[in-house]
Amino acid sequence: LEERINGCFRRSMNGKPLPPDSADMQAMVAYFDWMKNNTRPQDKVAGRGVGKVDPALKPDPENGRKVYARQCAVCHGENGEGLRNSA
Known part of the structure; x- marks a missing residue:
C-alpha cells in the first residue's frame, strides 16, 4: 500500500514520496484501512465518483x-x- 500511495505522490501529484516509516505515511495507511472498513469494492459509497453533471x-x-x-x-x-x- 505504501508504494501505491507514493506512486500517487510521484505521478498524480508530481511530488516527492514519503518515507515508508514516517508518521505521515503511517497516517495515510491508517486512513486507507479505516476507509475500507465495512465496505466492499462493489458498494456504492457516498462521495465516490464524479456525481451528476447538469445536462444544461x-x-x-x-x-x-x-x-x-x-x-x-x-x-x-x-x-x-x-x-x-x-x-
Whole structure:
C-alpha cells in the first residue's frame, strides 16, 4: 500500500514520496484501512465518483484542451498516451 500511495505522490501529484516509516505515511495507511472498513469494492459509497453533471452545461472543447494541458498532460502525456515507466 505504501508504494501505491507514493506512486500517487510521484505521478498524480508530481511530488516527492514519503518515507515508508514516517508518521505521515503511517497516517495515510491508517486512513486507507479505516476507509475500507465495512465496505466492499462493489458498494456504492457516498462521495465516490464524479456525481451528476447538469445536462444544461454545454461542452467547451477549447477550454477542455486548456484544462487538459494544464492539469492532465503532466501524467497522461500531450495526447493521452501516458508516460510509461516515468516513476
